[in-house]
Amino acid sequence: MNVIKGKGVSNGVAIGRMKFLGKTRTGVKRIHSENSEAEMSRFENAKQQTLAQLEQLYQKAVVEVGEANAQIFEIHQMMVEDEDYLESIENIIRSQSVNAEYAVACTGDNFAKMFSSMDDEYMKARSADVLDISDRIVKNLTNAQTEDFSADEKLIICTDDLTPSETVQMDKSKVLAFVTRNGSSNSHTAILARTMSIPAVIGAGEQLLDEYDGADCIVDAFTGEVYVNPDKETAERLTAKREEDIKRRELIRQLKGKENITLDGKKIKLYANIGGLSDVGEALRNDAGGIGLFRSEFLYLESKDYPTEETQFAVYKSVAENMAGKPVIIRTMDIGADKRIDYFNMPYEENPALGWRALRICLDRPEIFKTQLKALCRASAYGNIQIMIPMITSVREIREVRKLVSEVQSQLRADGVSFNENMPIGVMIETPAAAIISDKLAKEADFFSIGTNDLTQYTLACDRQNPRLEKYCNVYHPAILRLIKLAVDNAHAEGKWCGICGELGGDVKMTEQFLAMGVDELSMVPSLILEVRDKVRKCDTSKLDRNILSDIE
Ligand code: PEP
Ligand code: MG
Numbered sequence: 001m002n003v004i005k006g007k008g009v010s011n012g013v014a015i016g017r018m019k020f021l022g023k024t025r026t027g028v029k030r031i032h033s034e035n036s037e038a039e040m041s042r043f044e045n046a047k048q049q050t051l052a053q054l055e056q057l058y059q060k061a062v063v064e065v066g067e068a069n070a071q072i073f074e075i076h077q078m079m080v081e082d083e084d085y086l087e088s089i090e091n092i093i094r095s096q097s098v099n100a101e102y103a104v105a106c107t108g109d110n111f112a113k114m115f116s117s118m119d120d121e122y123m124k125a126r127s128a129d130v131l132d133i134s135d136r137i138v139k140n141l142t143n144a145q146t147e148d149f150s151a152d153e154k155l156i157i158c159t160d161d162l163t164p165s166e167t168v169q170m171d172k173s174k175v176l177a178f179v180t181r182n183g184s185s186n187s188h189t190a191i192l193a194r195t196m197s198i199p200a201v202i203g204a205g206e207q208l209l210d211e212y213d214g215a216d217c218i219v220d221a222f223t224g225e226v227y228v229n230p231d232k233e234t235a236e237r238l239t240a241k242r243e244e245d246i247k248r249r250e251l252i253r254q255l256k257g258k259e260n261i262t263l264d265g266k267k268i269k270l271y272a273n274i275g276g277l278s279d280v281g282e283a284l285r286n287d288a289g290g291i292g293l294f295r296s297e298f299l300y301l302e303s304k305d306y307p308t309e310e311t312q313f314a315v316y317k318s319v320a321e322n323m324a325g326k327p328v329i330i331r332t333m334d335i336g337a338d339k340r341i342d343y344f345n346m347p348y349e350e351n352p353a354l355g356w357r358a359l360r361i362c363l364d365r366p367e368i369f370k371t372q373l374k375a376l377c378r379a380s381a382y383g384n385i386q387i388m389i390p391m392i393t394s395v396r397e398i399r400e401v402r403k404l405v406s407e408v409q410s411q412l413r414a415d416g417v418s419f420n421e422n423m424p425i426g427v428m429i430e431t432p433a434a435a436i437i438s439d440k441l442a443k444e445a446d447f448f449s450i451g452t453n454d455l456t457q458y459t460l461a462c463d464r465q466n467p468r469l470e471k472y473c474n475v476y477h478p479a480i481l482r483l484i485k486l487a488v489d490n491a492h493a494e495g496k497w498c499g500i501c502g503e504l505g506g507d508v509k510m511t512e513q514f515l516a517m518g519v520d521e522l523s524m525v526p527s528l529i530l531e532v533r534d535k536v537r538k539c540d541t542s543k544l545d546r547n548i549l550s551d552i553e
Pocket of ligand 2: 390430451453454
C-alpha cells in the first residue's frame with residue numbers, strides 16, 4: 001500500500017480504480033508566419049467560438065451548480081475579452097511574426113505566472129483560469145477535440161490539475177473522485193467539486209505516479225489521504241467511513257430545503273461558521289441559511305503580512321456573492337490569545353486570553369482596523385454583509401467601532417464608492433460583562449451572537465487551551481445558561497435578535513432548550529446543520545423537559 005498525502009478540498013470517501021488523464025495542456029508549436037493579418041483573423045474566429053462555448057458552459061453550470069458558482073464562466077468570458085490579454089496576443093503575433101496558437105499559449109503562460117506569483121490567494125487562484133481560457137482558444141484554433149472523460153465504469157480521476165471547464169464538462173455519473181498534483185483550495189475547480197459533492201484531493205504532488213493508472217485506490221478527502229492498493233484493514237476502516245458519509249448525505253437529501261420548524265411551529269435560523277472562502281461550498285451543501293460567523297482572522301493568520309484592503313475585499317465580496325443575498329456575518333479580526341501573529345509584533349503577556357486581543361488591538365491600532373472595515377463596507381454592496389465585533393465588554397467599545405465605521409463610510413461616500421448605508425453591526429456576547437450589561441448593549445447593537453466558547457472560559461475561569469481543566473469546563477453550567485437567557489431576553493426587549501455561534505450552538509443536546517429560551521439563530525460547523533435541523537423538526541417546545549430551564553428561572 002502507498003499513501004499519498006494531499007489536501008482534501010471536497011469531503012467524502014471514494015473507493016475505485018485510478019484513471020490518469022494526460023496533460024490537459026495542448027502542445028503548441030511556434031511557427032513563423034509573415035501574414036499577421038491572417039493570424040489575427042484566425043484568432044478572432046477562435047475567440048468568438050470560445051465565447052460561444054463559454055456561454056454554453058455557463059448555461060450548463062447554472063443548472064448543475066447554481067447561478068453563483070456558474071459565474072466563473074462569465075468571468076472567463078470577461079477574461080477572454082480583457083484588453084491587456086488581447087493586446088499581448090496581438091503584439092506577439094505582429095512583432096514576432098508567429099502563429100496565433102503560439103501567441104495565445106505564450107500569453108496564457110505569462111499571465112498565469114504573473115497571477116501565481118502574487119501574494120493575494122484569490123489572484124493566485126486565477127492562474128488556472130487564464131490557462132483554461134487560453135487552452136480553449138488554442139484548441140479552437142487547431143480544431144483539437146476536448147479530451148473525452150467518459151468511461152464505462154466509475155473512476156477516480158487523477159491528473160495534474162483540472163480547469164473549471166473540464167470539471168463542469170465531465171460526466172459526473174462516471175467520476176468517483178478527483179485527485180490532482182497541483183491546484184488550490186481557493187480555485188473554482190475546488191468550489192465546483194464541493195458544490196457537485198465529488199470528493200477531491202489536491203496538491204498530491206509528484207507522489208501521484210502515472211504508473212498507478214488502473215490501481216485500486218481509496219480517496220479519503222476528509223483527511224486528504226489517497227491510498228493506492230490499500231491493505232485489508234485500511235479498506236475495512238474506510239469502507240465504514242464511507243458508509244457513515246453516505247448516511248449523512250442521505251440525511252442531507254431528505255432534509256435539504258426543509259424548514260427549521262418545530263412540531264409546535266417555532267422557527268429558528270441555522271447558519272454556518274466558516275474560516276474562509278473555501279468553506280462556503282460546504283455551507284451551501286449543508287443548506288446553511290446564512291453565514292453566522294466568518295472568522296476573518298484566518299485571512300490574517302494565513303498571510304505573511306497584513307492582508308491588504310484589496311485582498312480582503314475580494315474574499316468578503318466573493319463570500320457575499322456566493323451566498324447570493326443570504327446573511328453573511330463577518331466577525332472583525334479576533335487576533336490574540338491562542339491566535340498570535342508574528343507581524344503584529346505582539347508583546348509577551350502572562351495571560352494572553354485575558355490580554356491584548358481582538359477589539360482591544362483594533363481600537364489601539366485603528367489604521368489596521370480601518371483597512372478591514374473599509375474592505376467590509378465596500379463588499380457590503382455585493383450581498384447581505386453584516387459585521388460582528390468580538391470581545392466586547394462595554395458600551396464605549398461599540399460606540400468607538402460605530403465612529404470608525406462612520407469615518408470609513410464618509411470617505412467611501414466622498415470617493416463615490418458604493419456600500420450598504422444600513423449594514424448591520426452586531427456584537428458577540430462572549431464575556432460575562434457583555435452578558436450582564438446586555439440590556440445596555442442591546443440599545444446600541446443591531447444583533448447579538450453568543451460566543452459560548454469564550455463565555456465558558458471567562459465565566460468558569462477555565463483556560464480553553466488547557467486540557468487539564470476539561471472536567472471543570474462544563475459548558476452546560478447553569479451560570480452560562482443564565483447568561484445566555486439574560487442576553488436573549490435583553491436583545492428581545494429592544495427588538496433585536498440573538499443567536500449563538502460558539503460550539504454549543506451545534507450541540508443537539510441543547511437545541512430544545514435554546515428553542516425554548518427564544519434563541520433566534522444557531523450557527524455551527526456546516527456538517528452539523530442538518531443534524532440540528534432534524535432535531536428542531538422533532539422538537540415540541542410545548543412539551544419541553546424543563547430540567548435545565550427550571551434551574552435558570
Ligand atoms: C466563541 O468564543 O464562542 C466564538 C465563537 O469565537 P472563537 O471560538 O473564535 O473564539
Ligand atoms: Mg471567541
